[in-house]
Amino acid sequence: MVRATHWLTFVAFIALVVTGGELVISHPRFYWGEVGNVNTKPLFVIPIPSSRDTVPTGYSYVMPDQNGWSRSLHFEAAWVCVLTGLVYGIYGLLSGHFWKNLLPERRDWNWRAYRERMAQYLRRRPPGQAEESSYNVLQRTAYVVVIFILFPLVIWTGLAMSPAFTAAFPWTAELLGGRQSARTIHFFVSWLLLLFLIVHVAMVTMSGFWRRVRSMITGNLRSSEEGR
Amino acid sequence: MNKISRRKLIYGGVAAAAGVGGLAVADRMAKRYGLIPPDGKGVYGPGETLTYACQRLLTVHMPVREFPRSMISKNPFANEISPRNDELKRLEAGGFRDWRLVVDGTVAHPLVLSLADLKTLPVHSQITEVACEEGWSYIAEWIGTPLSGVLREAGVLPQTRYVVYDALEKNGWESIDISEAMHPYTLLTMGMNDGDLPVPFGGPLRLRVPRQLGYKSVKFVIHITATDDIKKFGKGLGSVDPEYGYSWYAGI
Numbered sequence: 104m105v106r107a108t109h110w111l112t113f114v115a116f117i118a119l120v121v122t123g124g125e126l127v128i129s130h131p132r133f134y135w136g137e138v139g140n141v142n143t144k145p146l147f148v149i150p151i152p153s154s155r156d157t158v159p160t161g162y163s164y165v166m167p168d169q170n171g172w173s174r175s176l177h178f179e180a181a182w183v184c185v186l187t188g189l190v191y192g193i194y195g196l197l198s199g200h201f202w203k204n205l206l207p208e209r210r211d212w213n214w215r216a217y218r219e220r221m222a223q224y225l226r227r228r229p230p231g232q233a234e235e236s237s238y239n240v241l242q243r244t245a246y247v248v249v250i251f252i253l254f255p256l257v258i259w260t261g262l263a264m265s266p267a268f269t270a271a272f273p274w275t276a277e278l279l280g281g282r283q284s285a286r287t288i289h290f291f292v293s294w295l296l297l298l299f300l301i302v303h304v305a306m307v308t309m310s311g312f313w314r315r316v317r318s319m320i321t322g323n324l325r326s327s328e329e330g331r
Numbered sequence: 332m333n334k335i336s337r338r339k340l341i342y343g344g345v346a347a348a349a350g351v352g353g354l355a356v357a358d359r360m361a362k363r364y365g366l367i368p369p370d371g372k373g374v375y376g377p378g379e380t381l382t383y384a385c386q387r388l389l390t391v392h393m394p395v396r397e398f399p400r401s402m403i404s405k406n407p408f409a410n411e412i413s414p415r416n417d418e419l420k421r422l423e424a425g426g427f428r429d430w431r432l433v434v435d436g437t438v439a440h441p442l443v444l445s446l447a448d449l450k451t452l453p454v455h456s457q458i459t460e461v462a463c464e465e466g467w468s469y470i471a472e473w474i475g476t477p478l479s480g481v482l483r484e485a486g487v488l489p490q491t492r493y494v495v496y497d498a499l500e501k502n503g504w505e506s507i508d509i510s511e512a513m514h515p516y517t518l519l520t521m522g523m524n525d526g527d528l529p530v531p532f533g534g535p536l537r538l539r540v541p542r543q544l545g546y547k548s549v550k551f552v553i554h555i556t557a558t559d560d561i562k563k564f565g566k567g568l569g570s571v572d573p574e575y576g577y578s579w580y581a582g583i
Contacts, residue, residue: 130466137398138460140467142406155465157410170464171576172375178583179378266462267386267582270542271393282460282468 105200106322108191111183116300118180122173123293129154129170133290137281146287185258204238205247211240230310236324249299253292260289365492365508369561369569370579383580387510390582395516395541398458403524404469407461409531410545419499419530419551427535432481432519436495436556439486446535449519452476452484457516459541461548464581471532473539474522479513482557490559493569496538497554505549505570506561506579507540516541519552544581546572 131149132139139145141158152162154169195201210216220241223230230239238246262268263276263285279285307315318324361367366384370376415423422430427446435441456474482494487509494512497504511517518539521528528534533550540547561569569579 126466129464132467137402138404138468138470140404140408140463140469142408142469143404157408157412171572173576174464175375175378175576175578178382178578179375182378182381264462265386265583266395266460266544267390267393267542270395270582271390273396276396282462286466 104194104198105191106319108187108194109319111187112191115180115183115187116296118176119184120293120297122177122180125169125173126177127290128152128166129168130158131160132158133287134283135280135287136283137276139283181258181261184254188254188258205243205250207240207243207247211243216240217244245299245302249296253296253299257289257292257296260285260292264289368578368580369493369506369567370573375576379578379580382578382583386580386582387508390542391510393542395457395459398460398470400458400472402470403458403472407469407471407532408467409529410463411531413500415530416500422499423530430535430553432536432553432555434481434485434555434557436558437488437491438482438557439488442481442485444481446521449476449481449521449536452480455515455518456522457518457539457541459516459539461541461545463545464577472524473518473520473528473541474525475518475520475528475539477515478517478519478538478555479515481519481555482512485557487557488559491557492559493557493561495556495558495561495564496549496552497556498549499551499553502571503549503551504565505538505547505572506564507543507547509557511540511542512557514542542582544583546577547581 127149128151131151131153132141132145133147133149134143135146148160151160152164152166153160154166156165195205207216217240220239224241259275260279263279264282269276269282276282276285279288314324361380361384366387367380368383371380371383430446432444432449433441434444453476454474455477456472458470458472460468460470462468478494491509493506493508495504495506507517516539518541520533520537520539521535523529523532523534528537533548533552536552537548537550538552556564558564561567565571566574568574572581573579
């Protein structure tokens, strides 16, 4: 279950990142508060050309409009992400996966454990035998932050941009400081998630990319070793 | 090869059967209660349908976010994307006295209304946000008369499922479902921020659909058609948006 939801989320996330990036191109300006448009002062501007000629970018050309399919795919992938997350969340709670594998172990609830683990990474010491089949405190913390903070936040900020959803639940936009704040937070949280993905893949690569990928598909670390 | 226990196999089988059965029931319920949007087919159909069905169940009786007067945008952005056509220029030169709104389709008595006629109807104003699919937004006060009142005046028939609206611009047609059309905040707008609705913002007549993205709030509205069969219009997808990949339902 963990493996199936992992790969579904992976595919959906890639689709969300690509289409999300495409959507930013139609208005590469970000604001804080409720409203923002080309007549208001932006919080920051991404120095890229836009797919709309109404946006002053300083570039003399306009990119092709890809928002149609990008939007449709973005929301469909978001549904895959949310439904998969729901299944994963229920499974994680019922099976004890969260307590057993993700929540940092009780003995690691102190700064020393984090420091030591960090030092081990920085000195490039090879991991102990226990880490072959379990997560250390840094990994657990990263997963907890991604699963219980960043993903919920990116879904919330996404919904806070929906005119119908906020009609039903105005506080979802108001708590964030407004619609444009939600968009800006959505943008940064997406970057954090992408950063996690990059580090995650880098770590997997260091511990043997194909062996790890195969084990995440088959669920069996040892048999894939023997298979070589 | 991994061993698969019998228990796992049984659980898996039951779950799969429940899933397939659930989907079949959901599909029938969705068709029955009109939860499938006109563009609910194709690669993105499942996503469109899930969004539309959930939002309809969740928000059909909800109002819209309104804002205090102090939050009205000082410099709203009109987003004029196509040059004004000759007919619009001609009507503007005449002070829009010749502007007519035709209301027909599945109604008991079709109407032809001038702006003066529309102004005799109950006035409603709302301070709401225009949110564009591109990401920008602004807040303004919109003054006009609810579309629901005009549809009632025309004697809209019970079989009506969609309301199609047409702009003076080429290809400027859109549609919404009947619950959105009868929503008290769906407004035939003639004024903005205590003045007449300026032409760049869609004057003299714009249909504001504040619970959906800006592209559903069509400017220069001249024709409203109630219908029980959306397939008869254009390519049957509810508007031109889906032809370009955009969702028909823009409440997201």
